[in-house]
Amino acid sequence: MVIADAKRGDIGNTSSMYAKSVYEHFKCDAVTIHPYMGEDSVRPFLEYEDKLNFILALTSNSGASDFEKLKLEDGTFLFQKVISKVNSWNSKRNCGIVFGATKIAELKENINSFENLAVLLPGVGAQGGSLEEVVKTFKENNRLNLVVNVSRGILYKSTGTDFGEAAQNEIAELNKTVINLL
Amino acid sequence: MVIADAKRGDIGNTSSMYAKSVYEHFKCDAVTIHPYMGEDSVRPFLEYEDKLNFILALTSNSGASDFEKLKLEDGTFLFQKVISKVNSWNSKRNCGIVFGATKIAELKENINSFENLAVLLPGVGAQGGSLEEVVKTFKENNRLNLVVNVSRGILYKSTGTDFGEAAQNEIAELNKTVINLL
Numbered sequence: 173m174v175i176a177d178a179k180r181g182d183i184g185n186t187s188s189m190y191a192k193s194v195y196e197h198f199k200c201d202a203v204t205i206h207p208y209m210g211e212d213s214v215r216p217f218l219e220y221e222d223k224l225n226f227i228l229a230l231t232s233n234s235g236a237s238d239f240e241k242l243k244l245e246d247g248t249f250l251f252q253k254v255i256s257k258v259n260s261w262n263s264k265r266n267c268g269i270v271f272g273a274t275k276i277a278e279l280k281e282n283i284n285s286f287e288n289l290a291v292l293l294p295g296v297g298a299q300g301g302s303l304e305e306v307v308k309t310f311k312e313n314n315r316l317n318l319v320v321n322v323s324r325g326i327l328y329k330s331t332g333t334d335f336g337e338a339a340q341n342e343i344a345e346l347n348k349t350v351i352n353l354l
Numbered sequence: 355m356v357i358a359d360a361k362r363g364d365i366g367n368t369s370s371m372y373a374k375s376v377y378e379h380f381k382c383d384a385v386t387i388h389p390y391m392g393e394d395s396v397r398p399f400l401e402y403e404d405k406l407n408f409i410l411a412l413t414s415n416s417g418a419s420d421f422e423k424l425k426l427e428d429g430t431f432l433f434q435k436v437i438s439k440v441n442s443w444n445s446k447r448n449c450g451i452v453f454g455a456t457k458i459a460e461l462k463e464n465i466n467s468f469e470n471l472a473v474l475l476p477g478v479g480a481q482g483g484s485l486e487e488v489v490k491t492f493k494e495n496n497r498l499n500l501v502v503n504v505s506r507g508i509l510y511k512s513t514g515t516d517f518g519e520a521a522q523n524e525i526a527e528l529n530k531t532v533i534n535l536l
Contacts (some may be wrong), residue, residue, distance in 0.1 A: 181388060182361050183415040183481075185506075206363060206388045208410060210417020228390060233365040235392020238439060243427040250424065250432065257420060299365075324367075 232272030297325020414454030479507020
């Protein structure tokens with residue numbers, strides 16, 4: 173499964189071309205999308221029924237507190253409003269959200285609002301998120317629709333000539349951790 | 355002036371590479387940026403002192419009402435919070451905002467909060483924004499730090515073999531409109 177972590181999001185006619193580029197030209201299976209510009213900026217991606225569109229909800233970085241965690245008039249957080257909107261866009265079951273593996277407390281508090289959304293969780297490894305905590309949380313909530321992304325933790329596992337082997341071993345270790353928890 | 359309307363925005367180390375790509379490889383003068391992920395996703399762009407970073411505030415599309423116009427706990431709108439944050443990031447005077455030319459009422463209400471920000475205004479032409487209204491509003495507020503973007507209104511002015519001439523004439527007309535208003 174190839175996920176284009178392209179963080180797209182633009183006015184409708186431009187998003188249409190981005191969707192075409194990611195799904196038809198590059199033939200990716202999924203893409204990450206910025207929600208800020210709202211429904212018509214996301215809609216063109218949703219026309220692709222056999223793809224998976226991961227919309228940013230609560231991201232793994234510290235800046236998540238600047239806007240994503242702002243409290244709205246009704247007492248909810250902006251990222252919760254995003255999750256609620258994405259649920260409403262998911263009639264074709266091709267929507268997901270991005271939720272930082274570094275935000276375990278928020279994950280536990282919000283996991284029951286994810287309805288049928290697939291969840292992409294970056295932040296394990298270099299960013300400090302715990303793979304064990306993430307998998308346990310999903311298991312405890314009887315969910316298995318998660319994709320845990322580890323980038324630098326694998327890519328930069330070794331700077332020596334053994335980087336290929338080191339990366340492969342790290343992937344094997346991570347997979348073993350997940351299998352043992354399920 | 356070349357503005358990369360790339361709508362970038364990612365975790366810090368990725369944004370650093372995007373900034374390098376846009377400014378060092380492609381040698382653009384400015385870029386558009388998604389604010390959703392917060393300060394550390396924008397910061398790498400701000401290191402380039404002689405560039406101009408236009409952060410999305412209130413966009414020209416209908417989806418702007420989904421999140422950008424959500425009311426926060428303190429009674430302000432999300433896009434107003436973004437403008438306020440961008441003001442606080444503007445110590446090097448290399449920040450701007452994107453504000454839809456289709457949103458004249460909001461432009462009039464908020465223009466005095468723009469402090470030293472340059473303003474990129476898309477939405478004139480195909481999207482229905484009025485060039486006259488935009489320029490008048492800036493003039494009435496003694497501001498000249500605006501960039502009005504017209505894309506499809508010029509690019510698709512003619513589908514015939516005269517498209518070059520038609521586009522050139524449209525640019526001349528638009529410039530004449532601006533000059534007459536100033």
